[in-house]
Amino acid sequence: MSDLLERLRGRGWRLTAQRRVVAEVLDGDHVHYTADEVHARAAELLPEISRATVYNTLGELVSLGEVLEVSTDGRAKRYDPNAHHAHQHLVCSRCGTIRDVHPAGDLLAGLPAGERFGFTVSAVEVTYRGICPGCAATA
Amino acid sequence: MSDLLERLRGRGWRLTAQRRVVAEVLDGDHVHYTADEVHARAAELLPEISRATVYNTLGELVSLGEVLEVSTDGRAKRYDPNAHHAHQHLVCSRCGTIRDVHPAGDLLAGLPAGERFGFTVSAVEVTYRGICPGCAATA
DNA sequence: ATCTTGACTTGGACTAAGTCCAATGTAGGA
DNA sequence: TCCTACATTGGACTTAGTCCAAGTCAAGAT
Secondary structure (H helix, E strand, O other), X not given: OHHHHHHHHHXXXXXXXXXXXXXXXXXXXXXXXXXXXHHHHHHHHOOOOOHHHHXXXXXXXXXXXXXXXXXXXXXXXXXXXXXXXXXXXXXXXXXXXXXXXXXXXXXXXXXXXXXXXXXXXXXXXXEEEEEOHHHHHOO | OHHHHHHHHHOOOOOOHHHHHHXXXXXXXXXXXXXXXXXXXXXXXXXXXXXXXXXXXXXXXXXOOOOEEEOOOOOOOEEEOOOOOOOEEEEEOOOOOEEEEXXXXXXXXXXXXXHOOOOEEEEEEEEEEEEOHHHHXXX
């Protein structure tokens, strides 16, 4: 994580207490928090941090490529700190849990040239949906 | 389209003028409107239709499996009338245009058992991202 | 043809998620 | 230590969507 802060400083980031705690929150478990959850956890470390700053900081981390924005449910966006490691998501349709997964093969290759309509295709996002073991048990 | 209305009547749908115009709007071109766009177009045919009814009707069409909800940008959800024909989406990162595409192969098969964490995986959504020819030209 | 009734529609208030901005504060270089 | 450009703040604002009580109406029953 201090790697992250170093990297960002190298890119001209001014290192404030607020940015530090946001980075610290994201660095914890490999979960996918919403902006509000990040704010709540950041506020435990730095009570006076504002929502606007959390949004700003998350936005910056996303455009610097340090964090990924995922929106699997059309509700609040979630922030995925695992940006340096290509992966996709497996989502439980019942409880919304998100797991990172690593499909085999080249996903981009699945789209034939004849189906590209002249687009320059550069990325692919995959969401697998199903029922997690926990929810299957309590069905 | 009247197939659609027939199908829905068969399922106990009460056939109102409002539901008819919403279905008519979706039936037009193969586009992906937001709820507000559907409302605007429906209001041209039936000026007093309310937003709540459009949301209700779209929600019903989705749960009946007649229409697909897609959210490729974290903003407003879009509604895809092409629900009876499995397909994925190709989105222009610049202008947001969405095209329906048909990748080759079994996309679900790309996720090895060892990467399923006990989930019963039943569906997969793929979004290809790139730049459309129009935006590439005016870059 | 009319009645009846439960399903449907309405508009407006409400909520959730996020953006914007002018005023204030501060990190880090000189 | 001082300066200042960059960062933070909180509150107003916007967008997308949900909720609800009251009124309306489709379609089966008579």
